[in-house]
Amino acid sequence: MPNVDILSPMTRKLARRSPLGERERAALQALPHRIADLDRSRFIAREGEPNRHCCLLLSGFAYCHRLTGDGARQILSVHLTGDLLDLQNGAAEIATSNVQPLSPVRVAFIPRAALLALADAHPSIAAALWADTGANASILAEWLLNVGRRNARARIAHLMCELAVRQQTAGLCNGPHYPWWITQEQLGDATGLTSVHVNRTLQGLRQEGLLQTVQRQVSLLDWPGLCAAGDFSAGYLQFSDVEEAALADCACA
C-alpha cells in the first residue's frame, strides 16, 4: 500500500506550475507507483524503449543524455529531487533519450497510463504537466545557447549558477553551497567540452576565487562574479511567484 505522502514533492512542484484544487492534489497523491533505489550505473529510461513509466525523483540527482553514432555523449538535462524525469518524453510512446542517476537515487515509477488518465480527467493537472514540460524546454534552450555561443569558462559558470538557483528555489539548499555529484567528465558532456579542458577551466574559476569544490560539495564564493562569468540571469527558468520569493531571500538574488 503506497504511502500517500511519498508523492507530495511532485504535487507541490506541479501546483507551482498551475494552481491545483484539493481534488487534483488528492488524485495526484493517490497515483499508483513503485519505489526503487538505484545506483549510478543503472538506467532509469533508455532511448528507443517504450515509455511505460513516468519517473519522479524522490532523492538525489539524475540526468538525461543522448549518444552520437560514434559514441560521444551529450547530457541534455540535470534533474533535482522532486523533479519529474520523463516529462519531455512523457507524452511520447517511445523514449528519445536515456535517463540515469547522477548520485544514488530513490525514484517512484508511475505508470504512464495512470498519469495520462489523470491529465485527461483534470484539466488543471494537464495544464501543470504542459507548463512543466515547457519550463524544461526553456532550460534546454538555454543549454543550447550555452553550448553553442559561450566559451568554456562561461559554460561552466552558467551551469553552476543554474543549479544553485534551481536548488535554492526548490528549497534544497540555503545559500550558494550545494551537493555536487557531477564528475568532470559529465560536466564536459553537459557543456560540450572534454574532461581535460573542464579540469583546466575549473582550476581557472577556482583561482579567480569564484568557486570551491570540497568533497561532494560546491561553494559559489562570489555570486555576482560567477553570474557575470557565466552570463547568467534566471529569467529562462520560468519561476512562479512563490519561487521568486524563495530566491529573493538568499544570496543568489
Place this chain on the structure above:
Amino acid sequence: MPNVDILSPMTRKLARRSPLGERERAALQALPHRIADLDRSRFIAREGEPNRHCCLLLSGFAYCHRLTGDGARQILSVHLTGDLLDLQNGAAEIATSNVQPLSPVRVAFIPRAALLALADAHPSIAAALWADTGANASILAEWLLNVGRRNARARIAHLMCELAVRQQTAGLCNGPHYPWWITQEQLGDATGLTSVHVNRTLQGLRQEGLLQTVQRQVSLLDWPGLCAAGDFSAGYLQFSDVEEAALADCACA
C-alpha cells in the same frame, strides 16, 4: 469574420499528436485569430515580453533565437508552415525567446487565453498541445547533441536532413528538394559556427556531391550519404503512424 479553414493546418497537426474528436476539431477551427503578413525584419515574439498570443505559421518559415550578453545569437528552432510557434513558451506568462520570420510569412495570432481555455475544456486538445511541446523539446535536445558533440560537417548535414524529413512528413515537399531561406549566417547561428566556417563547410559538402543549393532551393543529392555525414536518424522527431507512412513513400526512407 475569420475564415474557418484558415486554422485547419493546426488542427491537422495537433490531431496527429493526439486523436481529436469532431467537437475538438470544430472548436480549434473556431478559435479567434488575427492574420498578419510579416517580412524578415519583424519580430513575432520578443524575449521578456508578456505572451499574449500563440502564433500559427500559415506560410513560410520562422525561427526562435536567444542572445548572449555580448550579442551572440543562438537559433533554437526552425519552424515550418503549419507549426505552432510559441508552444514551448505557450504555457508561460513571459516569452523566453525571440521569434522571427526566416522568409516572408503569413501568421495567425491566436489569443493565448483562448487556447488555454480550449485546452481546459477539451482534454484531448490539452494532450495534443502537451505532445507537440514534447516533440519540439525532443528536437531541441537533438540540436543540443548536434552542437555539443558533432563537428561542423555533421552539424550542417544533420540539420539539412532534419528539415528535409520534417517537410516531407508535413507534406510540404516531395523528394529531397525544398525551399531554403536560411542564410549562412543564420545556419551558423543554428549550429554554433561562424558564417565563414559554414561557407567553407558547405563547399565541402557540395564538392562531395552531397547537396546543391540553387537560388532559394536545396537539393539533397545523396540522401544516404548525407544521413551518414550528419549521423542522422529520424527517431527523435516522434512521428505518428501517418507521418511514418508519408516518409516511407519517398527518398528519405
Place this chain on the structure above:
DNA sequence: CGGGGGTTTGAGTGAGCTCAACTATCGTGG
C-alpha cells in the same frame, strides 16, 4: 547604376582537443 545583403576567399591565430602518463581518493575485501 548604385547600394546592400549575402557569399566567397585569404592569412594568421587560438581555444579547445588528443593522447598519454601520473596522482589522489575512496570503497572493499583479505
Place this chain on the structure above:
DNA sequence: CCACGATAGTTGAGCTCACTCAAACCCCCG
C-alpha cells in the same frame, strides 16, 4: 588495518578545427 583496484582528477606537449579580421565579389532590386 592495510593492500588493492577502480574511479576521478591533474598535468604536459603537440596539434587542429574553427575563429577572427579584412577584403573582394556577386547578385538582386530599386
